[in-house]
Amino acid sequence: MSKASSPIKMEGLSKPRGKRWDHLELLERIDSSGSISAAATAMGMSYKAAWQAVESVNNMSQEPLVIRQPGGSSGGGTSLTEYGRRVVATYRRLEEAWAAVPASVSSMMDDFDRYYSLSRRFDMQTSARNQFLGTIKHVKKGAVNAEVILDIGGGNELAAIITNDSADHLGLEIGSEAYALIKAQWIILTVDTDFKTSARNSLTGTIARCQEGAVNAEVVIELPGGKTIAAIITNDSVKTLGLKVGGKATAMIKASHVILAVPS
Template sequence: MSKTTSSIIKLEGLSKPRGKRWDHLELLERIDASGSISAAATAMGMSYKAAWQAVESVNNLSHEPLVIRQPGGSTGGGTCLTEYGRRVVATYRRLEQEWAAVPATIGRTMDDFDQYYTMSRRFDMQTSARNQFLGTVTAVKKGAVNAEVTLDIGNGAKLAAIITNDSADHLALEVGSEAYALVKAQWIILTVETNFRTSARNSLTGTVVRCQEGAVNAEVVIELPGGKTVASIITNESVKVLGLKEGVQATALIKASHIILAVPA
């Protein structure tokens, strides 16, 4: 199986709309056609923020970025798909056509297929965690009760999670296996200091690409080297004190106990 096809299979749950969820695949196609995430969002009737959240989610669950920002200039900059992103979209559309014929084929040989297919869809993972990273397990260190599991999420970035030994066994985590790291945005602490000591096991440093203030809190999105992003919810006052704005370097601090691990079914 090629790397592109493997990534598409992992992204399948994000690419199809369910209920009011947006079709991420159509969004990628519109970005590719217009060169603008704003234009793509408008055409789909979704907000600019929702479009960026969708793009960030897809990038975080891919081995390589599918969408990148283009720097400003005489054309004002924009957003575009990478060559890898275009291959993913093209291959997924082909797989979508092939997959459409599968239920009908199975249905001809299995009378109660619809019942079991509906039940199987209930196991698809949906989560409220704003940050979702796909990674490869590089270490599993077990103690008396808990285990420290380290994930490589790409471009040298790693996350360490503390879970129980029972959970590690239940998820069958071992070096080389793939797992998802889920982190709620409210659990992430931000700093702009370069010299600091902290009890947080994980630190991810990058550049602020979005800082949107609300009535009380703000969402701050940091882009890491390689294109993955991490989102944090902090108070508006903290944004002012830290001087957070687009282009500022910042570090996201995450306690190992605040990371939830999950594996593909």
């Protein structure tokens, strides 16, 4: 294996760069402590930054790497799934093998091919708070625009409306992977689904976090399958809707507000 093609430089999963944290170390600390708060403290991260990192990792993975454990005086703990432990173990084995005997890495390429592609997903930097990896289920072209249906797992789908030129440029095909990016400010929340709306997408789940600021609040909804979606709404809207952790809420997103991207 040539130096130029060496896969062991796992950007975004090895060392912090600026404010970008080591996702792999965070996963390990969560697994050992059973607490995201303890893991964040040990790494010098804020609790919010740690949760956002965990949510990003879960949303970019086909299977959840981290799950919440209900119960306990503080609302339960947090732990890695078996899939998450395999991801962490594979990365560490690869690092050790590469440091000791580079040739031995070839014996683990099956695992590497599977999990290294996951590490690359964490490198994408965007201002969109919500990032989902999914599989294209349907592409329907019209005169100018195309409707693309993305399966993001857990029985959840997202519809996006983009131009035919964009669909062709991205090379969108049924069965291929794509990312859906949605700004938190574009999401409308409701607790009542018994009405008609022009929003093409609606994702219903349980409120996992509700953090109020001076004017606005960030509301994070955990969807079936372990993925999360975050919305920014006013504090007044939180009170009007009666949003509380543990309650149900639906995130509505216009198809034109879903941005699609593909791996480079």
